[in-house]
Amino acid sequence: xxxxxxxxxxxxxxxxxxxxxxxxxxxxxxxxxxxxxxxxxxxxxxxxxxxxxxxxxxxxxxxxxxxxxxxxxxxxxxxxxxxxxxxxxxxxxxxxxxxxxxxxxxxxxxxxxxxxxxxxxxxxxxxxxxxxxxxxxxxxxxxxxxxxxxxxxxxxxxxxxxxxxxxxxxxxxxxxxxxxxxxxxxxxxxxxxxxxxxxxxxxxxxxxxxxxxxxxxxxxxxxxxxxxxxxxxxxxxxxxxxxxxxxxxxxxxxxxxxxxxxxxxxxxxxxxxxxxxxxxxxxxxxxxxxxxxxxxxxxxxxxxxxxxxxxxxxxxxxxxxxxxxxxxxxxxxxxxxxxxxxxxxxxxxxxxxxxxxxxxxxxxxxxxxxxxxxxxxxxxxxxxxxxxxxxxxxxxxxxxxxxxxxxxxxxxxxxxxxxxxxxxxxxxxxxxxxxxxxxxxxxxxxxxxxxxxxxxxxxxxxxxxxxxxxxxxxxxxxxxxxxxxxxxxxxxxxxxxxxxxxxxxxxxxxxxxxxxxxxxxx
Numbered sequence: 001x002x003x004x005x006x007x008x009x010x011x012x013x014x015x016x017x018x019x020x021x022x023x024x025x026x027x028x029x030x031x032x033x034x035x036x037x038x039x040x041x042x043x044x045x046x047x048x049x050x051x052x053x054x055x056x057x058x059x060x061x062x063x064x065x066x067x068x069x070x071x072x073x074x075x076x077x078x079x080x081x082x083x084x085x086x087x088x089x090x091x092x093x094x095x096x097x098x099x100x101x102x103x104x105x106x107x108x109x110x111x112x113x114x115x116x117x118x119x120x121x122x123x124x125x126x127x128x129x130x131x132x133x134x135x136x137x138x139x140x141x142x143x144x145x146x147x148x149x150x151x152x153x154x155x156x157x158x159x160x161x162x163x164x165x166x167x168x169x170x171x172x173x174x175x176x177x178x179x180x181x182x183x184x185x186x187x188x189x190x191x192x193x194x195x196x197x198x199x200x201x202x203x204x205x206x207x208x209x210x211x212x213x214x215x216x217x218x219x220x221x222x223x224x225x226x227x228x229x230x231x232x233x234x235x236x237x238x239x240x241x242x243x244x245x246x247x248x249x250x251x252x253x254x255x256x257x258x259x260x261x262x263x264x265x266x267x268x269x270x271x272x273x274x275x276x277x278x279x280x281x282x283x284x285x286x287x288x289x290x291x292x293x294x295x296x297x298x299x300x301x302x303x304x305x306x307x308x309x310x311x312x313x314x315x316x317x318x319x320x321x322x323x324x325x326x327x328x329x330x331x332x333x334x335x336x337x338x339x340x341x342x343x344x345x346x347x348x349x350x351x352x353x354x355x356x357x358x359x360x361x362x363x364x365x366x367x368x369x370x371x372x373x374x375x376x377x378x379x380x381x382x383x384x385x386x387x388x389x390x391x392x393x394x395x396x397x398x399x400x401x402x403x404x405x406x407x408x409x410x411x412x413x414x415x416x417x418x419x420x421x422x423x424x425x426x427x428x429x430x431x432x433x434x435x436x437x438x439x440x441x442x443x444x445x446x447x448x449x450x451x452x453x454x455x456x457x458x459x460x461x462x463x464x465x466x467x468x469x470x471x472x473x474x475x476x477x478x479x480x481x482x483x484x485x486x487x488x489x490x491x492x493x494x495x496x497x498x499x500x501x502x503x504x505x506x507x508x509x510x511x512x513x514x515x516x517x518x519x520x521x522x
Contacts (some may be wrong), residue, residue: 017502024146026052027337029165029175030190031153033057036305036322037181038135042080043330045142049337052173053145054165056152058131061417063282064209067245068093068316069126070399071118072420073214076327076496078434079441082134083120087303089130091240093123094314098226100383101376104145105394106228107386109315112398115476117471119423119434123239123399125239128319134400151442153182156191158299171337173283187308192298198357201365202289203372204250206259208269209277209281212242216277226314230379233372235314243281246272249372256285284485288368296350302329308353311361315402321360325353331495340461341520345410346414356409359404367402399454410494410519412501412512416486421446421493424467425475432475436497439465439472446479446507447471452489454507455513458506462492462513490517 028044030037033055041053069090077083098107111122140147141436142514148167155166156178163178180188189196212220225236235247250256260283266275276311293308305322329349336339371378372387387394407420425432445454445464449471454464466472467479474480488502490509501512 005076024173026050026175028177029173030179032181035105035319036326038139039323040179040330041139041145042377045145047138047334051145054151054153055146058150060129062129064518066128066319067125068123071120071122071321073323074120075118086131086373087135089123089127092121093125094238095225096224098228100228101379106383108394109399110396117480127240163300178272180307181305182307184306184310189307195294196291197294198292201362204256205288206248206285207249208246208265208283209283210244210278212244212278218274228371230374230376260285292357309357309388311364314367315362325494342522344522348409352406355408361400406498414501415500416499419499421497421499422478422482424478427473427475442495448483455510
């Protein structure tokens with residue numbers, strides 16, 4: 001189904017709650033049906049919870065905004081049975097080359113090579129409208145999820161028992177918990193009085209998306225480029241098919257609105273294209289910010305996505321961060337509501353995500369400082385420094401090295417804790433299948449078969465999975481190499497695929513499992 005038709009199907013399926021219903025009760029209410037809210041609704045709905053989602057917009061925005069995904073996000077979409085649906089709207093993210101003042105290569109980023117650690121191309125570009133449409137269609141198909149499009153939340157109140165949302169026409173929805181994924185200007189965040197910490201990045205940029213014809217494509221670079229030119233820093237990105245994006249710094253004294261006119265845009269693009277070689281798809285001026293919520297939770301209400309954080313776009317992690325929020329929070333809410341974990345587990349959401357977002361934002365800001373240096377003398381010093389650090393030969397840095405691990409929260413103090421656990425390809429009856437498809441996505445105890453076995457008292461909620469001789473057979477040795485790299489024989493993996501703990505000695509497993517059970521119950 002085309003993405004436009006999918007979006008309409010979703011809207012028709014459950015456009016609003018029945019008008020004769022003045023109050024409905026749910027486990028979780030979600031404000032905002034963008035990618036973050038939709039993924040949260042899908043994961044919570046999959047867990048069997050009653051979920052309500054409201055969004056004042058009825059339709060998917062039909063132009064590109066986010067451009068990049070990574071393999072962690074594809075793994076989350078796989079959990080929602082959507083990875084295959086959106087793969088036709090993706091393409092590998094090309095290498096990013098950085099060029100200095102005199103046009104010399106000073107830095108290069110690319111993805112890790114195969115075999116891929118999570119079972120997907122590590123970095124992708126994508127088309128956002130069909131992804132959002134597929135998400136909405138998937139969520140609307142869940143019988144325990146109510147979607148109210150064209151419904152604005154006008155008020156929010158909470159007490160010890162739950163949250164009440166007031167909708168247009170005076171209708172009310174009550175829920176045990178609420179997720180505010182209502183965007184960068186988040187009315188919910190404002191109503192709750194939750195402050196944003198300014199991480200000191202505020203710059204005006206013009207973003208231009210164009211559909212380029214074959215003549216124009218032949219003239220353009222085949223990789224993504226960061227032009228680290230103090231006169232006009234800019235970024236060129238290779239999108240899916242004939243989609244290309246430019247992010248162009250707005251110079252002091254320029255009117256951010258005036259530079260979005262067709263004439264002004266084509267003057268800026270003239271170094272790459274002529275007007276008859278492309279069709280402008282979107283042009284908009286933005287202020288690139290670095291902001292993070294000081295508190296991610298107020299009582300029973302949680303912030304997620306752009307409502308909780310905004311960062312510059314220099315490695316394309318904005319939407320990825322929101323979907324990480326959704327994945328982190330959803331399994332914790334499901335566990336607490338099911339009674340398998342204590343309320344304290346929910347406090348780890350803000351602790352884990354805030355530190356991760358702040359660290360990644362700091363790294364993105366450092367990249368932005370390389371790209372956006374405006375002083376020519378300092379820019380030349382930057383170029384000399386980067387070349388000297390590389391020994392005169394630019395080596396490729398992987399984008400995965402920029403993404404931090406979790407450093408705090410529900411983690412044990414063991415090797416690899418807080419990192420993403422691999423998803424190898426498994427071979428069964430001559431067919432290749434990804435590990436999560438074979439063994440699911442709950443709590444897992446993954447063992448290096450032959451060197452570790454599950455202890456007899458392993459609880460039923462912790463699924464034991466043996467990989468290697470005598471267990472599941474992997475196709476490319478990804479997990480075997482991971483065990484060797486960290487020197488461990490087993491890993492306890494969380495439902496969001498982050499490593500809770502590892503052990504170098506199988507005799508420690510009982511202690512680790514007991515410690516985890518105690519922490520979940522606390």
